[in-house]
Amino acid sequence: MHNLVWLVVLVAITYGVYCAERRGRRMVAVHVVLAAAILDGVLFPKGGGSNGIFLPVAKQSWIVLLPPALLAARWLAGQGRRFVMSPALAGLAAFLGWTLAETVAGFLGGHPSHYVLLESKPVVTLGLTAVLVAGTSAEELTARSGIRALAWAAAPFALLVVGATEAKFVTSQSFGLFHGVETGTMGSDVATLFATIGVLALAVALASPRGQRAVILPGLVLIAAPAFTGQRASLLAVAAAIVLVLLAALFGAGRVLRVTGREAGAVVLAVGLLLGGTAIASAASGGISLSGSRITQSFTSQGKQDSASSRINQWQVASKLAVQEPVTGHGLGTTYHYVELVKDAPDNYVESDLTHDIFLDELLRGGLVAVLLLVVAFGSAIACGFAAYRRSSGPLLAALAGAAAAGLVGLLVRGSVESIFEKERLCPLMGLLFGLVHVAWTTHRHRLAVPSRGGLAVATPREELVAVSNGIGRV
Numbered sequence: 001m002h003n004l005v006w007l008v009v010l011v012a013i014t015y016g017v018y019c020a021e022r023r024g025r026r027m028v029a030v031h032v033v034l035a036a037a038i039l040d041g042v043l044f045p046k047g048g049g050s051n052g053i054f055l056p057v058a059k060q061s062w063i064v065l066l067p068p069a070l071l072a073a074r075w076l077a078g079q080g081r082r083f084v085m086s087p088a089l090a091g092l093a094a095f096l097g098w099t100l101a102e103t104v105a106g107f108l109g110g111h112p113s114h115y116v117l118l119e120s121k122p123v124v125t126l127g128l129t130a131v132l133v134a135g136t137s138a139e140e141l142t143a144r145s146g147i148r149a150l151a152w153a154a155a156p157f158a159l160l161v162v163g164a165t166e167a168k169f170v171t172s173q174s175f176g177l178f179h180g181v182e183t184g185t186m187g188s189d190v191a192t193l194f195a196t197i198g199v200l201a202l203a204v205a206l207a208s209p210r211g212q213r214a215v216i217l218p219g220l221v222l223i224a225a226p227a228f229t230g231q232r233a234s235l236l237a238v239a240a241a242i243v244l245v246l247l248a249a250l251f252g253a254g255r256v257l258r259v260t261g262r263e264a265g266a267v268v269l270a271v272g273l274l275l276g277g278t279a280i281a282s283a284a285s286g287g288i289s290l291s292g293s294r295i296t297q298s299f300t301s302q303g304k305q306d307s308a309s310s311r312i313n314q315w316q317v318a319s320k321l322a323v324q325e326p327v328t329g330h331g332l333g334t335t336y337h338y339v340e341l342v343k344d345a346p347d348n349y350v351e352s353d354l355t356h357d358i359f360l361d362e363l364l365r366g367g368l369v370a371v372l373l374l375v376v377a378f379g380s381a382i383a384c385g386f387a388a389y390r391r392s393s394g395p396l397l398a399a400l401a402g403a404a405a406a407g408l409v410g411l412l413v414r415g416s417v418e419s420i421f422e423k424e425r426l427c428p429l430m431g432l433l434f435g436l437v438h439v440a441w442t443t444h445r446h447r448l449a450v451p452s453r454g455g456l457a458v459a460t461p462r463e464e465l466v467a468v469s470n471g472i473g474r475v
Contacts (some may be wrong), residue, residue: 133435
């Protein structure tokens with residue numbers, strides 16, 4: 001019965017998006033996908049796969065049905081049109097196409113079907129989310145109802161989770177359709193979601209005219225989220241993205257991102273208040289200890305040291321298995337056994353299909369071909385994003401392109417110490433970033449093709465955005 005109710009909810013959501021698409025509001029579908037990922041991460045912070053917002057059926061979550069359902073709504077509404085490929089999406093399509101081939105190899109190889117299905121989900125959750133975003137006009141993405149609205153909507157949830165985390169308020173209950181809710185902690189996946197959206201919002205704020213930069217406030221709130229996880233991978237990801245955005249603001253061509261002295265002071269004040277609030281909360285719960293802070297513990301605690309040792313064991317075993325099929329890999333669902341180390345505890349032999357390194361994951365499953373396609377997919381998207389940042393005619397779109405590229409770099413950094421393609425909340429985020437890069441790149445390419453008078457393009461930036469949304473890159 002519970003599954004039937006969720007199916008009705010999914011149909012209702014799809015119909016609502018269909019109505020919005022009929023009115024030309026393609027950003028609604030993007031908001032719905034990201035909202036589902038955020039809500040799932042807030043309510044069920046543990047683990048990397050959805051286990052609540054859409055009840056698992058045969059150990060597989062229905063959240064995977066959301067992107068294709070919304071894409072179908074777009075086509076039924078008559079908004080699906082011809083599509084112009086960018087290098088970013090071409091590389092992604094090649095990588096996901098090889099993932100499908102690995103899926104077939106996994107089934108034919110007799111690998112556990114649960115693992116095969118779990119590892120094949122990025123084809124849908126990542127690929128189709130990228131297509132949804134790619135079919136959204138640049139004008140919608142940069143409007144107040146675009147990325148800025150997403151940041152304003154996400155920030156209150158981040159504050160609630162941070163408050164619950166600091167107050168040590170934990171609940172494990174059921175609320176209507178949501179069974180087994182486990183709120184009270186900031187999960188690493190939702191923290192990465194918050195922080196990456198915050199980076200996008202920060203870039204948009206710094207590219208906006210003075211007096212229109214209020215979105216910097218939710219951006220800072222969202223960027224702070226990983227500090228409350230105690231998980232080093234999410235901290236490294238957001239740190240890499242922020243460093244790139246700040247470098248672009250300081251040394252970027254054309255200085256698309258600009259920060260005033262007053263805004264710099266506001267950022268410093270916000271950080272000080274954040275640290276001060278954390279210190280007060282720590283003191284109230286037993287005293288302040290620098291060595292006991294979440295950030296410090298995420299790198300130095302005994303648990304993290306045990307985790308590092310266990311991962312070294314994983315990499316050694318998985319590497320030996322990968323070299324047995326170095327070119328095409330063993331297929332999805334490949335498992336192996338390794339020793340998981342815990343101090344003062346006997347050795348524990350664990351079966352796993354993950355290596356906590358996306359490059360080793362792909363080498364094990366799809367061989368050197370998969371690793372090469374992964375590098376091409378992310379490399380082409382990052383290159384397109386920074387190219388659009390340097391050359392785009394509109395500062396807001398340029399800022400989004402650069403921030404999206406920085407976000408992809410951050411996810412690569414996280415992926416180098418943790419498997420991320422199996423995380424159903426991070427795949428829609430990756431799809432958002434790939435789609436943003438695509439829109440920015442195709443907008444710039446269309447600008448070069450605008451008819452000119454006397455060798456000079458005569459279209460205004462707004463006319464170019466409208467031309468793109470009505471002409472090319474439609475899905």
